[in-house]
Amino acid sequence: MKTLITSIRILLFFTILTGIVYPLFVTGIVQFAFKDKANGSLIVKGNNVIGSKLIGQQFDSTIYFSSRPSAVSYNPLPSGGSNLGITNLKLKRTVEERKLSFIRFNQVDGLTDIPSEMLFASASGLDPHISPKAALLQVDRIAVARKFSSVQRSRLNETIENLTEKPQFYIFGEERINLLMLNIELDKLSAADHIFKIDAFSGKVYTKSNCYKH
Amino acid sequence: MTTLDYIQLIVFFSVLTGLTPILGNFMYKVFTGQKHFMLSVYGWLEKLTYRASGIDPRKETDWKSYTFNLLIFNLSGLVFLFLIQVFQSYLPLNPANLPDVSWHSAFNTAVSFITNTNWQGYAGETTLSYFVQMLGLTVQNFVSAATGLAVILAMIRGLSNKSSEKLGNFWVDLTRSTLYVLLPLSILLSVTLVGQGVVQNFKTYDTVQTLEGTEQILPMGPAASQIAIKQLGTNGGGFFNTNSSHPFENPTPFSNFLEMLAILLIPAALTFTYGKMVGSVRQGWTIFSAMLILLLAGLSISLYAEYSANPVFGHLALMEGKETRFGITNSILWATSTSAASNGSVNAMHDSLSPLSGMVAMINIMLGEIIFGGVGAGMYGMIIFVILTVFIAGLMVGRTPEYLGKKIQAFEVQMAMLAILLPNFVILLFSAIASVSNPGLSSINNTGPHGFSEILYAYSSAAGNNGSAFAGLNANTVFYNLTLGIGMLIGRFGVIIPVLAIAGSLGKKMITPTSAGTFRTDNWLFIGLLISVILIVGGLTHFPALSLGPIVEHILMNQNITF
Numbered sequence: 001m002k003t004l005i006t007s008i009r010i011l012l013f014f015t016i017l018t019g020i021v022y023p024l025f026v027t028g029i030v031q032f033a034f035k036d037k038a039n040g041s042l043i044v045k046g047n048n049v050i051g052s053k054l055i056g057q058q059f060d061s062t063i064y065f066s067s068r069p070s071a072v073s074y075n076p077l078p079s080g081g082s083n084l085g086i087t088n089l090k091l092k093r094t095v096e097e098r099k100l101s102f103i104r105f106n107q108v109d110g111l112t113d114i115p116s117e118m119l120f121a122s123a124s125g126l127d128p129h130i131s132p133k134a135a136l137l138q139v140d141r142i143a144v145a146r147k148f149s150s151v152q153r154s155r156l157n158e159t160i161e162n163l164t165e166k167p168q169f170y171i172f173g174e175e176r177i178n179l180l181m182l183n184i185e186l187d188k189l190s191a192a193d194h195i196f197k198i199d200a201f202s203g204k205v206y207t208k209s210n211c212y213k214h
Numbered sequence: 215m216t217t218l219d220y221i222q223l224i225v226f227f228s229v230l231t232g233l234t235p236i237l238g239n240f241m242y243k244v245f246t247g248q249k250h251f252m253l254s255v256y257g258w259l260e261k262l263t264y265r266a267s268g269i270d271p272r273k274e275t276d277w278k279s280y281t282f283n284l285l286i287f288n289l290s291g292l293v294f295l296f297l298i299q300v301f302q303s304y305l306p307l308n309p310a311n312l313p314d315v316s317w318h319s320a321f322n323t324a325v326s327f328i329t330n331t332n333w334q335g336y337a338g339e340t341t342l343s344y345f346v347q348m349l350g351l352t353v354q355n356f357v358s359a360a361t362g363l364a365v366i367l368a369m370i371r372g373l374s375n376k377s378s379e380k381l382g383n384f385w386v387d388l389t390r391s392t393l394y395v396l397l398p399l400s401i402l403l404s405v406t407l408v409g410q411g412v413v414q415n416f417k418t419y420d421t422v423q424t425l426e427g428t429e430q431i432l433p434m435g436p437a438a439s440q441i442a443i444k445q446l447g448t449n450g451g452g453f454f455n456t457n458s459s460h461p462f463e464n465p466t467p468f469s470n471f472l473e474m475l476a477i478l479l480i481p482a483a484l485t486f487t488y489g490k491m492v493g494s495v496r497q498g499w500t501i502f503s504a505m506l507i508l509l510l511a512g513l514s515i516s517l518y519a520e521y522s523a524n525p526v527f528g529h530l531a532l533m534e535g536k537e538t539r540f541g542i543t544n545s546i547l548w549a550t551s552t553s554a555a556s557n558g559s560v561n562a563m564h565d566s567l568s569p570l571s572g573m574v575a576m577i578n579i580m581l582g583e584i585i586f587g588g589v590g591a592g593m594y595g596m597i598i599f600v601i602l603t604v605f606i607a608g609l610m611v612g613r614t615p616e617y618l619g620k621k622i623q624a625f626e627v628q629m630a631m632l633a634i635l636l637p638n639f640v641i642l643l644f645s646a647i648a649s650v651s652n653p654g655l656s657s658i659n660n661t662g663p664h665g666f667s668e669i670l671y672a673y674s675s676a677a678g679n680n681g682s683a684f685a686g687l688n689a690n691t692v693f694y695n696l697t698l699g700i701g702m703l704i705g706r707f708g709v710i711i712p713v714l715a716i717a718g719s720l721g722k723k724m725i726t727p728t729s730a731g732t733f734r735t736d737n738w739l740f741i742g743l744l745i746s747v748i749l750i751v752g753g754l755t756h757f758p759a760l761s762l763g764p765i766v767e768h769i770l771m772n773q774n775i776t777f
Contacts, residue, residue: 003282003283003286004286004290005268006267006268006269006283006385007283007286007287007289007290008290009266009267009268010263010266010267010269010287010385010388010389011287011290011291011294011353011357013263013266013267014353014356014357014392015294015349015353017259017263017397018352018353018355018356018357018392018397018443019348019349019350019352019353020348020349022352022397022400022401022439023348023352023414023436023439023440025401026401026404026405026408026414026436026438026439026442027414027415027416027436027439029405030404030405030408030409030414030438031414031415033405033408033409034408034409037408037409037410037411037412037413038408038413038414038415038438039413039415039417039434040413040415040417040420040432040434040462041411041465042420042422042432048422048423049420049422049423050422050423050424050425051422051424051425051430052420052422052432052462053411054411054461054462054465055430055432055461055462056461057424057425057426057430058424058426058428059425059426060426061426064425064426068538074430075430075431076339076430076431076432076433077339077340077419077431077433078337078338078339078340078433078454078455078456079337079339079454079455079456079459079460080337080455080456081456081459081534081535081563081565081566081685082534082535082563082566083535083563083565083566083659083660083684083685083686084534084565084566084659084660084686085565085566085569085660085662085664085667085686085767086524086526086527086532086534086566086567086568086569086664086771087526087569087660087662087663087664087767087770087771087775087776087777088660088661088662088664088776088777089776089777091534091566092526092527092776095527095530116530116531116532116533117533117538119530119533120530120532120533120534120535120536121534121535122459122533122535122536122537122538123456123459123535123536123537123545123560123561123562123563124454124456124459124460124461124537125456126456126460126461127461127537127538127539128461129537129538129539130538131538167218167467168466168467168468169468171218171221171222171225172222172466172467172468172470172471172544173466173467173468173470173539173540173541173544174467174538174539174540174541176538176539180425183425184425187425
C-alpha cells in the first residue's frame with residue numbers, strides 16, 4: 001500500500017514536470033525564438049493562409065508542376081503511405097499506369113528516365129518536395145499551358161535552379177525542390193508580366209496580376 | 215550509392231562513437247551520485263521530487279522490493295493512461311473535439327507506452343487530444359525509459375556488489391535518470407528541432423486554401439517536445455500518424471540526422487557507463503563493439519537489398535513509402551537504427567521496403583533488441599547474452615563460468631534462458647495464431663508471403679518492445695489490440711523480472727579475483743563468441759518463420775512473381 005501511494009505521488013509529480021512544465025517551457029522558448037517555424041511555417045498571402053511550406057499540396061492541373069503520388073491525396077488528417085509491398089501486383093500496375101500518364105501528360109519521350117519519386121507514393125503522403133530533374137521534365141508542358149514567351153521560359157528554368165535545395169550543410173539529405181514554393185513562383189512569373197491568371201479548373205486565361213484572390 | 219551517401223554514414227557513426235564516452239561518463243557521474251554540472255542547475259528538483267513523493271533516497275532495497283516498486287509504479291502509469299484516454303472528451307486541451315478512445319485501443323496504447331514499446335494502433339492527429347499526448351504519452355516516454363535505466367543500474371550493482379543483497383533505490387534511479395539525463399537532452403533536442411521546422415504550439419488545426427483551390431486542414435500541436443523524448447528514450451511513438459516521415463515531425467535532412475542520432479545516443483553511451491561502473495572501460499567497449507558490428511552487418515545487407523535492381527521494378531529507385539528529402543540511404547539507416555534500438559519510430563514505411571531490408575529490421579528486433587537496444591533494456595538484454603556466452607564458453611573449456619568475478623550458476627542460466635525464450639515464445643505463438651485465424655488474417659494489407667511478414671513483424675515488434683510496424687496491417691481491432699498488448703507486457707516484464715532476479719542472485723556472491731585461468735570477456739575472441747551465440751540463438755528460433763515471410767518473398771520477387 002505504501003508503495004502504491006509513493007507510485008501515485010511520484011507519477012503525479014512527473015506528470016506535472018514532464019507532462020506540463022516541460023512542454024510549456026519548450027513552447028515558451030520556441031514561440032520566442034522560432035515563432036514562425038513553431039507555428040507550422042505557414043505561407044500567408046494577403047489575409048489568407050495558402051499552405052505550409054512543409055506540407056505538400058496536390059497539384060494535378062496542366063499549369064502547375066505536379067506533386068508526387070500520395071496515398072492520402074495530400075489530406076493530412078491523417079497522414080499515410082500506401083504500405084504496399086514490393087511484390088504487390090497493385091503497386092506494380094499502379095506504377096506502370098503512373099509512368100504512362102506522366103509520359104502522356106508531359107508529352108515527354110517514352111524512353112525518358114522518369115525520377116522514381118514521381119512514380120511511387122511518399123511515406124507521409126505529404127511530401128513537399130520533388131527532385132529538380134522531375135521539375136525540369138515538366139517545364140515544356142507548363143510553358144505551353146501558360147502560353148509562356150521564351151523569356152518567361154528561361155526565367156522558369158532559372159527559378160528551378162534558384163529554388164533547388166542542395167544537401168543540407170553540403171552533407172545531409174538529397175537534392176530537392178519545394179513544390180509549393182515553386183508553384184507560387186510560377187504564378188508570380190505569369191503575373192509579373194501582366195499576362196495571365198489561369199483558372200486551375202476551367203483552364204480559362206485572365207489578364208490579372210493577382211493570382212491568389214478567387 | 216553515391217560518395218555523399220558514404221560520407222553521411224561515416225559522419226553518423228563517427229559522431230555516435232565520439233559522443234559515447236562523453237555522455238557515458240556524464241551518466242556514470244549521475245548514477246553513482248558524484249558531482250556533475252547539472253546538480254547546480256536543478257539539484258533542488260531532485261530533492262523536491264523526493265519530498266513531494268515521500269521517498270527516503272538513502273534507503274536501499276533487495277531485488278524483490280526493487281522489482282515490486284517498479285511493477286507497481288508501471289501499473290499506476292498503465293491505469294492512469296488508460297483512464298485519460300477513455301475519458302478524453304471530458305478533459306481539457308482537446309481543440310479538435312476528438313471523441314473518447316475505445317477500451318481496447320486505450321488498453322493497447324496504455325500498455326504500449328508504459329512498456330517503452332510505443333506501438334501505435336491509432337493515428338495521433340485524429341485520435342488523441344493534446345491533453346493525452348502531453349500528460350499521458352510524453353510522461354510515459356520519460357518514465358518508461360527511466361524504468362529501463364533503473365533496471366540496468368540494478369543489474370550493474372548486482373555485478374559489482376561484494377556479497378550484498380542491496381540493489382539500490384528504484385525511486386532514486388528513476389528520478390535521476392529522468393531529471394539529469396532525459397530531461398536536459400530533450401529540452402536541447404526539441405528546441406533545435408523547432409529551429410528546423412518541427413511544430414510546437416497549442417493552436418487549433420489550421421484550415422488553408424491550397425493553390426489549386428481545395429481545402430487542406432493542417433494538424434498542429436506540441437509535437438517537438440514529444441518527438442525529442444520519443445527519440446531519446448527509444449520510445450518511437452509519433453505525434454502524427456506517419457511518425458518521423460511527417461514533415462512536421464522531421465522537416466529537414468538535418469533534423470533527420472539529429473533524430474537518428476538521438477535513437478542510438480543513450481543506448482550507445484550506456485555501454486561506456488556500464489564499463490566505468492563495473493570498473494573496466496574495456497568491458498564497455500567490448501559490448502559496444504559487438505553491438506556496432508551487428509548493426510553495420512544488418513545495415514550493409516539492407517542497403518545492398520534496397521539498391522539492387524529487381525525484375526518487378528527494374529532499375530527504378532524504390533521510393534515507395536520514402537520521402538524525397540531523405541532518399542534511400544537515410545531511410546535505410548533509420549530503419550536499421552530504429553529496429554536495432556527498440557525505438558520504433560520510422561521515417562519511411564517499412565511495409566514498402568524490399569523484402570530483405572524488411573527482414574533485417576525484423577531480425578534486429580527478433581535477436582532480442584540487444585543491438586544497442588532500448589534505453590537500459592538493450593544493455594540488460596545484452597548482459598543476458600553475455601551470461602549465456604560465458605556459460606557456453608565455460609562448458610567448452612570445462613571450468614566454472616564466471617563473469618566479472620561472479621560465478622554463473624544454474625539459477626542465473628535458467629533466468630537468462632527465461633528472459634530469452636519468453637519474447638520469442640510470444641512472437642512465434644501469437645504469429646501462428648494470427649496467421650490461421652479470421653480476425654488475424656482479415657487485417658492484412660498485402661497478400662502472399664508479404665501478408666505473413668506483416669503479422670510476424672507486428673508480434674516481433676510487440677515482444678521486442680520496438681513499436682515500428684509493417685503499417686499496412688490494420689492493428690486497431692479488438693483481436694490485435696489485445697494480443698499485441700499482452701505480447702508487449704510479456705516482452706517487457708518477462709525480461710525485466712528475470713534480469714532483476716539475476717541481479718539479486720549475483721549481488722549476494724563474492725567476487726573471485728582475476729587469475730591466469732580467468733576466461734577473458736574483454737577481447738576480440740569474446741566479441742566473436744558473443745556475436746555467434748546471439749546469431750545462433752536468434753537464427754535457430756526464427757529462421758523457419760523468416761523463410762515463410764521475407765525470404766520466400768525475396769526469391770519470388772527475383773522471379774518477377776507478384777500477388
